[in-house]
Amino acid sequence: MQDMSDSAQFAKRVSPRVKIASVIFAVPRRIHSHVSSRTTSELYGVAKTTIVIMAAVLPTVIGFVIVLQAMLNSPIRMDPISVPESYEKNGYSSEAATQRLLDEIANINSISVGGKPKTDVGDTSFLGDVAATQVRSGLIDARSVQTLIRRFFGKDIIQLSGEITLRKQDDKEVARLRLRRSPGRETLIDVESSGGPEALFAKGGMNLLERLDPEIAAGVYWREYGDVETAKRLLSVALVSPSLTSQKFAWNLKSYMFAVDGHIDDALAASERVRSFGGVMFPADNSKAIALMLGNRFDDALSVQLGNVERYPNEQSTHFVLGQIYQASGKNAEAIVSYRKSIELFPKNAAAYRRLATVLRATGDTEGATEALQTGMMQTPNNPGVLLDYAEDLRRRKEMHSASQVLQKAATITPDNWPIIVSLVEVEQGLGHSPEATRAINVIRGRLANGEKPPANLQGRVDSILKQSPENQ
Numbered sequence: 376m377q378d379m380s381d382s383a384q385f386a387k388r389v390s391p392r393v394k395i396a397s398v399i400f401a402v403p404r405r406i407h408s409h410v411s412s413r414t415t416s417e418l419y420g421v422a423k424t425t426i427v428i429m430a431a432v433l434p435t436v437i438g439f440v441i442v443l444q445a446m447l448n449s450p451i452r453m454d455p456i457s458v459p460e461s462y463e464k465n466g467y468s469s470e471a472a473t474q475r476l477l478d479e480i481a482n483i484n485s486i487s488v489g490g491k492p493k494t495d496v497g498d499t500s501f502l503g504d505v506a507a508t509q510v511r512s513g514l515i516d517a518r519s520v521q522t523l524i525r526r527f528f529g530k531d532i533i534q535l536s537g538e539i540t541l542r543k544q545d546d547k548e549v550a551r552l553r554l555r556r557s558p559g560r561e562t563l564i565d566v567e568s569s570g571g572p573e574a575l576f577a578k579g580g581m582n583l584l585e586r587l588d589p590e591i592a593a594g595v596y597w598r599e600y601g602d603v604e605t606a607k608r609l610l611s612v613a614l615v616s617p618s619l620t621s622q623k624f625a626w627n628l629k630s631y632m633f634a635v636d637g638h639i640d641d642a643l644a645a646s647e648r649v650r651s652f653g654g655v656m657f658p659a660d661n662s663k664a665i666a667l668m669l670g671n672r673f674d675d676a677l678s679v680q681l682g683n684v685e686r687y688p689n690e691q692s693t694h695f696v697l698g699q700i701y702q703a704s705g706k707n708a709e710a711i712v713s714y715r716k717s718i719e720l721f722p723k724n725a726a727a728y729r730r731l732a733t734v735l736r737a738t739g740d741t742e743g744a745t746e747a748l749q750t751g752m753m754q755t756p757n758n759p760g761v762l763l764d765y766a767e768d769l770r771r772r773k774e775m776h777s778a779s780q781v782l783q784k785a786a787t788i789t790p791d792n793w794p795i796i797v798s799l800v801e802v803e804q805g806l807g808h809s810p811e812a813t814r815a816i817n818v819i820r821g822r823l824a825n826g827e828k829p830p831a832n833l834q835g836r837v838d839s840i841l842k843q844s845p846e847n848q
Contacts, residue, residue, distance in 0.1 A: 453477065456554070457538040467572055472539065475572070479580030479757075483595060535563065539575070552579040563587075570787055577757070577788045589613040590625045597632065598726060599760045600792050601830065606632070623652035630662035634669045642666035657687040661696045673704050691721035698727070702734055710734050725751055725758040732764060744768065759789040766798060778802050779811075790818070793829050800840050816844050 453476070455469040462472060537554035547569045554563045564582040568575040585592040590613035597606035610632075613625035630645035643666050649659040660683040667676035677700050684693045698713030714731040717724055728751030736744040745768055751761040762785035769778035782799040789795060796815055803812035819829075819837060829837045 453535040456536070456552075459539060459541050461541065462539060462572060465572070472572070472576075475576050476580055476583075479576045480584060483580055483584050483592075544569070550575045552576075554579070554583060570790075574787050574790075585609060588621070590616070590621050590628065593625070594628050597628070599758065600789055601794060602791065603632075619652060620654075623649055623654070624658065626652075627658045627662050631665060634662070634666040637669070639666050639670035642669075655687075657683055657690050657693055661692055664696055664700060668700050668703055673700065676700050677704070689720060691717045691724055691727075694720065695724065695727050695730075698730060698734075702730065707734050707738050711738075723754050725755045725761050728754070729760055729764050732768070741771075745772075757788055759785045759792055759795060762788070763792075763795050763798065766802075770798075770802065775802055775806055779806060779808070786815070791822075793833055797829070797833050797836050797840065801836070804840070804843060813844075816840060 453473060455473045456476070458467055458469055458472050462468075467475070535554055535556055537552065540551045540553075542549050542551065549567050549569045550572070551565070551567045552575055553565045555561060556563050563586045564579060566575070566578050566582050568578050581592065581595075584595075589609040593606045593609035593613060596602040596609065606628075610625055610628060613621050614629070616622055616625070626645050627649045630642045630649065633639075633642035633645055643663060646659050646663040646666060649662065650656060660679055664676045664680040664683065667673075667679060677697075680693065680697045680700055684697055687693050694713045695717040698710045698717060701707070701710035701713055711731065711734055714727045714734065717727045718731070721727075728747050732744040732747040732751075735741075735747060748761060748765040748768055751758070752765055755761055762781050766778045766781040766785065769775070769781065779799075779802050782795060782802060785792070785795045786799050796818055800812055800815040800819065803809075803815060819840065828834075
C-alpha cells in the first residue's frame with residue numbers, strides 16, 4: 376500500500392512537468408503542420424509581409440537605441456564647427472576640424488590617471504545621419520530622444536557649436552576658436568593661437584575641458600603640466616560643483632596636493648572626506664596611501680594599498696599607487712612589476728611609463744627606460760610629460776637634434792610649461808640655433824616680467840639661461 380501511495384504521489388509531481396514538456400514539443404509539430412498545409416505562393420506572401428514589417432520597424436528600433444545610448448554615454452554633443460577657406464584647403468574641413476578637436480579632448484582625458492569617469496564629447500554628425508533616416512519615415516528624430524532623456528533620465532544634453540576665424544597681426548596669421556553652449560548661447564571658450572591648426576586645437580581642447588570638467592583639467596595641469604596655480608584655480612571651482620561626483624574627486628585631488636605640500640594631516644582629512652561621498656572606495660585609499668607614504672609611514676601606506684589592490688585588482692590606479700610606494704621604499708623590482716601591471720590594465724597611463732622609465736634607469740637598465748618612454752609616446756603621442764622625459768633621455772644619449780624636435784612638439788602643445796621651455800632653450804643654445812633659442816628666451820622673459828616665478832628646482836637653470844643670452848653677452 377505504501378508503495379502504491381508513493382507511486383501516486385510521484386505521478387502527481389511528474390504529471391505537470393510532462394504536460395508542460397508535451398506542450399513545448401507540440402509547438403514545432405504544429406508549425407510544421409501549418410507550413411506543410413500551405414501553398415508556395417501563400418508561404419511567399421507571409422515571408423514578404425514579414426520582411427516589409429521588419430524593414431519598417433527594425434531601423435526605427437535600432438536608430439532609437441543608437442541615439443539613446445550615444446546621448447546617455449556622451450551628454451555633450453558638438454555640431455561641426457565652421458572653418459575658414461584656408462583650413463578647408465589644408466584638409467581641415469568642418470567635419471575634420473571638429474573631429475580633431477574631439478580627438479584632442481580624448482587625448483587630454485587619456486592623460487588623466489584619476490579614478491573619476493572621463494568627460495566624453497561626441498560629434499552630432501552621425502546622430503544626424505541616423506535621425507535623418509528616421510525623419511524621412513516620420514517616426515523619430517534625435518531631438519525627440521533628447522527630450523525623452525531630459526524627461527525620464529533627468530539629464531540635459533549640452534549642445535556645442537562654434538567657428539574658427541583668422542586675422543593678421545604683425546605679419547602672422549592668428550586663428551581664433553570660439554565655442555558656444557546652447558541653449559542660451561553662452562560662450563564656453565574663446566582662444567587664439569598663431570602656431571597653426573594643431574596648436575589651436577590643443578589649446579582649444581584644454582580650455583574646453585576646463586569649462587566642462589574642471590576637476591579633470593585641474594588634475595592634468597597639476598600632474599602633467601606642473602602648473603600648480605592653474606590647478607588650484609580649477610580645483611576651487613570643482614569643489615563647489617553641483618555634481619557630487621565632481622566634488623568627490625576634487626577632494627581626492629586636494630588630498631594629493633596637500634600631501635605633496637607636506638600637509639599630511641590635511642591630506643588624510645581630505646581623503647576621509649572623499650570616503651564620506653560613498654561609492655567606490657579605491658580613490659580614497661589611493662590618496663590615503665600617498666599621504667601616509669609622504670609622511671614617511673611606509674609600512675602603513677603599504678598595508679593600505681595592498682588591501683586596496685586586493686579589493687580592486689582590475690583598477691589600474693591601485694597598482695600605480697602601489698608602485699609609487701614600492702619605489703619610495705627602495706623596492707625597485709616590486710615597483711617595476713606594479714607599474715607594468717598598471718600599464719597592462721590601462722595602456723595609456725602616461726605617468727606609469729614615466730615612473731617605470733625612472734625606476735628602470737635607477738636599476739641600470741637604460742635601454743629598458745628608453746623603450747618604456749618610446750612605448751609611452753606611441754600610446755600617448757601628445758602627452759607633454761612623456762615628450763619631455765623622452766627629450767631628456769635623448770639629451771643623455773647626445774641626440775640633440777632629435778631632442779630639439781621632440782621639445783618643439785611639446786612646447787606647441789603646452790607653451791606655458793616651465794620644464795619644457797627651459798629644456799628647449801638649453802637644447803637650442805647647445806645646437807647654436809640662435810633664433811629658436813631667442814624666441815624661447817623671450818617667452819621666459821615675458822613670464823618673469825608678468826611676475827611669474829619658475830619652480831624652485833628650475834631657478835638655477837633659468838638664471839644660467841639668461842646669463843648666456845645674447846643680451847647679456
